[in-house]
Amino acid sequence: xxxxxxxxxxxxxxxxxxxxxxxxxxxxxxxxxxxxxxxxxxxxxxxxxxxxxxxxxxxxxxxxxxxxxxxxxxxxxxxxxxxxxxxxxxxxxxxxxxxxxxxxxxxxxxxxxxxxxxxxxxxxxxxxxxxxxxxxxxxxxxxxxxxxxxxxxxxxxxxxxxxxxxxxxxxxxxxxxxxxxxxxxxxxxxxxxxxxxxxxxxxxxxxxxxxxxxxxxxxxxxxxxxxxxxxxxxxxxxxx
Numbered sequence: 001x002x003x004x005x006x007x008x009x010x011x012x013x014x015x016x017x018x019x020x021x022x023x024x025x026x027x028x029x030x031x032x033x034x035x036x037x038x039x040x041x042x043x044x045x046x047x048x049x050x051x052x053x054x055x056x057x058x059x060x061x062x063x064x065x066x067x068x069x070x071x072x073x074x075x076x077x078x079x080x081x082x083x084x085x086x087x088x089x090x091x092x093x094x095x096x097x098x099x100x101x102x103x104x105x106x107x108x109x110x111x112x113x114x115x116x117x118x119x120x121x122x123x124x125x126x127x128x129x130x131x132x133x134x135x136x137x138x139x140x141x142x143x144x145x146x147x148x149x150x151x152x153x154x155x156x157x158x159x160x161x162x163x164x165x166x167x168x169x170x171x172x173x174x175x176x177x178x179x180x181x182x183x184x185x186x187x188x189x190x191x192x193x194x195x196x197x198x199x200x201x202x203x204x205x206x207x208x209x210x211x212x213x214x215x216x217x218x219x220x221x222x223x224x225x226x227x228x229x230x231x232x233x234x235x236x237x238x239x240x
Contacts, residue, residue, distance in 0.1 A: 041088070042129060043069065047080055049127065056133075058158045059113065063136040066157070069127035077116055077125050078103075085112070095154065095170070097230040099220065100125070102154045102168060115155055115168065117232075128157070143167065144235045145217055146185040148178060151231060162237060163215075169231040178221040178231055179204040186210045186217060197221075 043049055049071040057066045071077050078101045082092045090105035090112070100116040110131065118125040141156045144165050151171030158165045171178065179197050187193065190212055197208040203223070210217040220232040 040067070042067070042084060047084060048072075048075055049077075055159075057130070058139075058156075058160055059130045059132070060156055061138040061141045063133045064130045065133060066128060066130040069129070071125050071127065073118065073123050073125055075125065077118065077127060081114060081116070081127065081129075097224065097227075099222070099230065099232065113155065115157070130157070143233075145233065146182070146189075148173075148181065148231055150177075154230075164236040165234070167231075167233045169233070170228045171231060172228050174203070175206075175221040175223045175229055176202075176204045178229070179208055179219065182208065182210075182219045186212075186219075191217060 049069045053068045055066050055068065057064055059066065078094060078096060082094060082103070085092045085105035088105075088107075090107050092103060092105045094101055094103035099120065100118040102115050103113070105112045105114070112129060112131045114130070115128040116125060117128070141153070141158075143156075144163070147153070147167075148169050148171060150173050151169040154168040154170055156165070156167045175197075183193065187210075191210040192212065193208065194211045194216075195207075195209040197204050197219070198206040205222045207218060207220045210219070214237050216236055218232075218234040221229060223229060
């Protein structure tokens with residue numbers, strides 16, 4: 001088998017997180033779409049992004065309202081989002097990676113979290129901004145696949161109605177260690193590898209895809225020299 005050959009045909013943003021899957025009529029939705037976001041305080045025409053779409057998810061164990069945006073890959077989305085939040089009076093913290101960023105905007109009376117998915121080589125970035133529903137409380141998050149224990153969970157998003165689950169985890173382990181763990185744990189629990197991550201010079205990096213009955217699990221991990229590595233997990237129903 002030529003490792004990585006199958007993976008070239010799977011578009012990380014388009015097949016997994018793409019806005020067409022999220023909102024396009026007639027497509028296989030990853031998350032439920034509740035319609036346009038309406039009056040958008042965040043992007044009031046000042047940002048060169050596509051209009052917001054709104055959904056409901058459980059974010060970090062708490063019921064939340066989530067807005068979804070897309071932008072060209074050439075746009076400095078992280079800096080744009082940070083500047084816009086600061087103009088709205090928030091203090092912003094950001095953790096960047098080669099495939100995007102996570103962060104929090106804090107006001108005296110509320111917080112807003114965000115996740116930016118910007119895979120190298122893809123033409124479109126996805127911006128996910130979420131705020132807890134008033135009166136909701138955080139509950140313990142249960143992973144549908146093994147959680148990587150030698151890491152720190154940065155964020156989890158799930159759609160309770162269709163079983164879709166997305167998580168980002170920070171770890172000092174190598175991408176090879178991450179992929180070796182998931183290959184062993186998933187295959188040991190009845191999953192089949194549909195597409196392996198890239199193997200080069202004895203290291204494993206990129207995205208691997210696993211299937212089990214009607215479920216698909218995507219595991220993304222790549223080494224970041226001098227920085228902690230970021231694991232992205234997506235579990236969903238339906239075809240790859």
